[in-house]
Amino acid sequence: MADDIRVRIAPSPTGPLHIGTARTALFNFLFARHAGGTFVLRLEDTDVARSTEAYEKDILDGLHWLGISWDEGPGVAGRSEAGPYAPYRQMARLPDYAAAAATLLAEDRAYPCYCSPDELEADRREQEANKLPPRYVGRCATLTPEERAAREADGRPAAVRFRVRPGVVAWDDLVRDRVEIDTFNLGGDFVIVRADGTPLYHFTVVVDDMAMGISHVIRGEDHVSNTPKHILLFDALGYPLPAFAHLPLILNPDGTKMSKRKSQTAVADYIAQGFIREALVNYFAFLGWSPGTEEDVLSLDEIIARFDLGKVQKGGARFDRERLEWLNGQWIRRLDDDDLVDRLLPFLEAARIAGQVDHVPSPDELRSLLPIVRERIPTLAAIVDMAGFLWRDDLGLDPAVLVPKRWGTATTRDGLAAARALLAAHDGVTWEAEELEPPLRSLVEDRGWKAGDLFMAIRVATTGQTATPPLFDTLVALGRERTLARLDAAIARLPAA
């Protein structure tokens, strides 16, 4: 049974990997892996004008990065083509579409259409003026052989139109149950091959799904109204229908279909901001699906084990970045040390190139910091805000923030100087958090200060910021020399009394 289950994701390389594509790919992948079926990746690159190799790479790399692997797919970016139904890119399958079109033409299930763009545009305008839904008027549907020959002789280019038969098309959608659509509302006979000979999406998708033995078509809800066209084509081509499942759409926060204008849609942007694959996959899976339990942090394998198309929601789901960030934090806390260090390093390198830090720590140094930074970074990129002061030569201290709210300049100078003296008494061996804290606590008590005030002054003096990991751990990470030097520099910046 499972051998018969074949699903696919068919991205079009006309833009970077979109969140919606990634989510659809994920659901196909989850369905295939759960059932032990086969997941196919096919590139729909017939929109030659907009397709690029760079987008192909971005899409495949992005899916790969997410952990969504395919069993059959095209050769792109170093990967080699694999699978018994190659090629897996439509521009390489042109002969198949030509053959299928020829068959439909021969059986009069389709016909050549000589209407010019201007004629079609005029038809449309007239329909609009009469408040009628746009549909092909059928000018070329009943041409006699002589009339066709005359047009050919005139050198008029012909597109190929598929004859839409009257009646109702229905299917049992795996997520929305029974759907019925009257073919009258399809807009008339539709074009399957352009006048320049290149095939159109509705046609190629059916020919390919047929050729590749696709058993379940799992795609976005925006395709529901296209499905009747595909069913008609499957019928005309004499192929048994695959099962259809239409997933709810991912919506902008305002409830409209997700768009670049209102949301961040490129997966690459989320990666660049330090979201990790575990969180993204977990989040996407729960947009429109839930295991029906109260679990909410699940790994890819756990999701595969629980996945069920029947539990997919029918209504669209709004994208909630706050929830994604929470999940990202959850997963960052679950990563093991070496793994987290490996993922953090590229962000520090990027920060160095961007001039946010002056140097990048060694893996060992970074690993030693993990206990104090890990629960403070919601994204990998946040490491720069949280601990960037450790790798910055000049803090660019603002004397104004150096002085605690309850303190004046004089007290701050006094406090920092006293703290500096106490800290200087430590050597490299006693430079440990447990050793540094007691003397400063005593100092606070002797002077009748609040610990928070002194600690905040030291914090700002040594890090340049008011939110940092625990102070004494921070001073240890900074090291004795730099701590003392920064305190000196800070004291020097405070105007003398």
Added chain:
RNA sequence: GCCCCCAUCGUCUAGAGGCCUAGGACGCCACCCUUUCAAGGUGGAGAUCAGGGGUUCGAAUCCCCUUGGGGGUACCA
């Protein structure tokens, strides 16, 4: 305009006639912890299940209507 689809806290959702005075999570608020920021813990506010009709002994769950929202209406995919 026309066609199709959808409808539970602000958001993601549990719920498949009695277990629901509707559960969880994010976010929010308070408290605890605490040197800051987080993380964590505890508690709280938050949904008359869009509204109205039915069906039923009984409806968030089934049916109908209304309203609201979304998607589609290409020689794009």
